[in-house]
Amino acid sequence: MLEPTTQPIAMIQIIPISAFDDNYIWCLYDDISQQAVVVDPGDAKPVIAALDAMQLDLVxxxxxxxxxxxTGGIDELVAQYKVPVYGPRSDHIDQITHHLAESDTLSIMxxxxxxxxxPGHTLDHIALYCEQADGGPILFCGDTLFAGGCGRLFEGNPAMMLSSLTKLAELSADTRVYCAHEYTLANLAFANAVEPDNQALQQRISQATGLRQQGLPTLPSTIATEIATNPFLxxxxxxxxxxxxxxxQDDCADSTAVFATIRGWKDNFSV
Structure with a gap:
């Protein structure tokens, strides 16, 4: 009697590709098919180097x-790999081939x-959330939610940004947060100025400092961690x-006023 054959079970891995001074280009790859997806490739060269080193096929x-x-690496990557580009409808990103709006779904790998x-950091900003990834839910949130912080308001207003952050804070507590910059220690220094008596924050500062001393990323974070330690949530x-x-030096009428005040404080904060 023949033994039944079993097919290998693919595991989606997520790794950071460092770019510029502090960007992370997140790379998701299937360790069976060797297919890969990258998120926010501002620079094509480190992406190509990583794909070549790991023998991955960008899809x-x-x-x-x-x-x-x-977005700065899109043209070079598309020229080499001929792949679709998924992103927001935006007058600033001509290379998008598949536009995504609120509640749209995307199935990939x-x-x-x-x-x-x-919206808030920019008006066209989107995040991508997946509930059924290996190890629990995942979120790619660009520059909206950072570890210990949030993005500057280049195009939106405080009410808009607070609404966006509240939407993310309502995701499952175990959601892993993959933001796009290694800003954590600077963000936590500001968080400490806001809440010096927050014990969860003190523990996080210690942990994040240890990771950076070893040259390791402080990411991903989790929604639960952000709710406990991020002043903007x-x-x-x-x-x-x-x-x-x-x-x-005045009253704050509501949460939007509180957010606007600490966001403005952060804009001018130095360690």
Missing amino acids: AILITHHHFDH GLDFITLEV RCHQTAVIDRAKQHR
Whole structure:
């Protein structure tokens, strides 16, 4: 009697490809098919080098927003690999071949992503969320939510950004957060200025410092970690409200005013 054959089970791996001073271009790859997808390739050269070194075949590019450090490598990658480019409808990204809007789904390499519109950093910003990835849900959020922080308001307003962050904060607590920059230590230094008595934050600072001392990424984070330590997701907390009032030297009428105050404070903050 013949033994039944078993097919290898693919495992989607996610690794960072470093670019510029502090960008991470996230690479998802299937360790069986050797297919790969990259998120926000601002520079093609490190992506090509990584794909060649790991013998991966690029099958798609995902884009969260139009800033050049997230899109600058698209042309070179498309010229070499002839792949589709998924991203927001934007007047600034001509290379998008498949436009994604709120609640649109994208199936790629066996993963089903849902699109979340998260304007604030830019007006065209989207995030991509997948619930059934190996190891739990994953989120690619570009420059909207950072580890310990959030993106600057280049195009949106405080109410818009706070709404976007609240949408992300409502995702499953175990969601792994893959943002696009290694800003964590600077963000946590500011978070400490806002909430110096937050014990979860103190532990996170210690852990993140240890990782960077070893030359390791501080990412991914999780939604639970951000809710516990990121001041921009804690605008309803008494300690954050009180510090915003103190910094503003005036009352804060609501969470939007608290957010606007600490975002403006962060814009001018130095360690």
